[in-house]
Amino acid sequence: MKKHSPDIFRTNFFGEKIVVICGPNGHKFLWSNENKYFTSFYPESMKKLFLSNQPKRVIREEDLKAIRSGPGVLKPESLVHNLADMDSIIQQQLKIHLEGKSEVKIHPFSRVVTFTLACRFFLGTENPERIAKLIGHFNKIGEGIHSLPLNFPGTAFYDACRSADVIRKELATVIKEKIDAACGGGRITESGHVVGAHLRRIHFGRRDSRQGDGNAGGRVRHDSSSALPSSKAFQRVFIRFYDNKFVLQNSEQLEISKAKQPGEALTWEDMKKMKYSWAVVCEAMRLVPPLLGTFREAMTDFTNAGYTVPKGWKVFWTVNTTQKIPKYFPEPNKFDPSRFLEGKAPPAYTFVPFGGGPRMCPGNEYARIVILAFVHNVVKKYKWAILDPREKILGSMMPVPEKGRPVRLYPR
Numbered sequence: 001m002k003k004h005s006p007d008i009f010r011t012n013f014f015g016e017k018i019v020v021i022c023g024p025n026g027h028k029f030l031w032s033n034e035n036k037y038f039t040s041f042y043p044e045s046m047k048k049l050f051l052s053n054q055p056k057r058v059i060r061e062e063d064l065k066a067i068r069s070g071p072g073v074l075k076p077e078s079l080v081h082n083l084a085d086m087d088s089i090i091q092q093q094l095k096i097h098l099e100g101k102s103e104v105k106i107h108p109f110s111r112v113v114t115f116t117l118a119c120r121f122f123l124g125t126e127n128p129e130r131i132a133k134l135i136g137h138f139n140k141i142g143e144g145i146h147s148l149p150l151n152f153p154g155t156a157f158y159d160a161c162r163s164a165d166v167i168r169k170e171l172a173t174v175i176k177e178k179i180d181a182a183c184g185g186g187r188i189t190e191s192g193h194v195v196g197a198h199l200r201r202i203h204f205g206r207r208d209s210r211q212g213d214g215n216a217g218g219r220v221r222h223d224s225s226s227a228l229p230s231s232k233a234f235q236r237v238f239i240r241f242y243d244n245k246f247v248l249q250n251s252e253q254l255e256i257s258k259a260k261q262p263g264e265a266l267t268w269e270d271m272k273k274m275k276y277s278w279a280v281v282c283e284a285m286r287l288v289p290p291l292l293g294t295f296r297e298a299m300t301d302f303t304n305a306g307y308t309v310p311k312g313w314k315v316f317w318t319v320n321t322t323q324k325i326p327k328y329f330p331e332p333n334k335f336d337p338s339r340f341l342e343g344k345a346p347p348a349y350t351f352v353p354f355g356g357g358p359r360m361c362p363g364n365e366y367a368r369i370v371i372l373a374f375v376h377n378v379v380k381k382y383k384w385a386i387l388d389p390r391e392k393i394l395g396s397m398m399p400v401p402e403k404g405r406p407v408r409l410y411p412r
């Protein structure tokens with residue numbers, strides 16, 4: 001039986017027909033003005049959306065192919081190779097931002113760490129001033145990407161476009177420096193130069209990628225600042241690890257640390273041992289995913305929870321609605337890392353923080369390694385307490401804690 005309700009169908013800013021699916025937890029989305037239809041995408045629908053042959057998107061197919069198969073830092077062998085460097089950069093960052101301090105604001109701190117890592121591994125740059133400048137401009141892009149595309153002074157969109165220009169110029173400078181260094185007898189490293197060039201093409205190839213592409217809102221946000229979801233994951237993990245005493249209950253990280261000589265870097269074997277920590281991270285991402293979701297197009301009519309979504313309509317699929325379906329996650333709002341332990345894995349297309357199908361996030365393994373290396377280094381040095389568990393969260397598509405989420409640090 002077809003159950004079309006006109007209320008869930010809308011026309012978006014670009015004149016496209018879209019369907020708005022709201023979450024069971026009262027989440028509001030961009031185009032919904034009431035939380036009346038509490039419908040989640042069930043795994044069968046997710047599978048259809050993920051595996052369907054989607055129309056062209058903001059990132060060109062050839063660029064994506066280059067990311068997935070090119071000589072990049074995202075490949076497993078590069079991740080193994082870069083792990084010791086990652087570990088060392090995280091330690092440096094902890095030293096700079098945490099040492100001698102009794103309090104730290106997790107939000108800005110996690111952003112600096114993830115951006116520093118991304119700048120090092122994607123651009124081959126470690127200059128802190130340059131990184132600080134890029135972070136400032138990426139923040140502007142984050143704010144402007146969900147605003148109305150009104151391009152005149154004073155609007156968030158205008159500021160975002162100016163910031164994108166600055167970033168493009170900065171990246172061109174980085175690349176020129178690499179080329180100059182190479183011409184002067186210096187060595188271009190693969191991760192420094194080649195990936196930097198890829199990213200320049202992929203992330204900044206278009207001046208205004210929102211124009212003429214209704215998918216842009218969801219995709220560009222992430223694609224232009226892929227360090228952001230990782231930094232959000234850091235924040236969730238920070239909160240969960242302490243508040244739930246999960247680390248203290250489980251000494252996995254401390255055991256790994258104890259087994260090492262002073263100054264010895266993390267190894268791939270260590271990462272494999274971090275099963276419990278990864279379960280905590282997964283559970284944190286299940287409850288509050290770093291990305292809300294993105295867009296797909298219904299390539300055929302399909303039915304979800306009794307509603308037929310007609311072919312050709314845009315769909316905003318959301319991560320946390322699917323991840324809270326009680327049939328697959330009993331007591332869905334309970335924080336329970338054991339859902340991911342002892343060989344238990346959620347059924348296919350129910351746990352989707354990185355999406356799925358051919359467009360699944362290519363940064364997932366990189367993100368996993370960065371998050372675990374971060375967790376290891378923080379946990380082995382500190383315990384912490386969240387200072388204001390009721391802190392207000394501002395914004396909607398890019399929520400930020402009002403005071404930057406301050407925590408009190410207790411060195412071990």
Ligand code: HEM
Pocket residue numbers: 057059064067074222223226227229230233289290291293294352353354355356357358359360361362363364366367
């Ligand atoms: C915790 C960290 C991260 C999360 C939760 C995350 C999540 C996601 C999600 C949900 C998508 C959409 C997938 C889909 O449409 O099926 C996506 C796409 C993407 N992500 Fe990530 N991501 C993370 C980190 C990264 C990192 C570090 C990179 C760096 C390279 C990255 C690069 C991308 C790219 C290029 C796409 C677009 C893929 C496409 O359009 O085919 N992500 N990510």
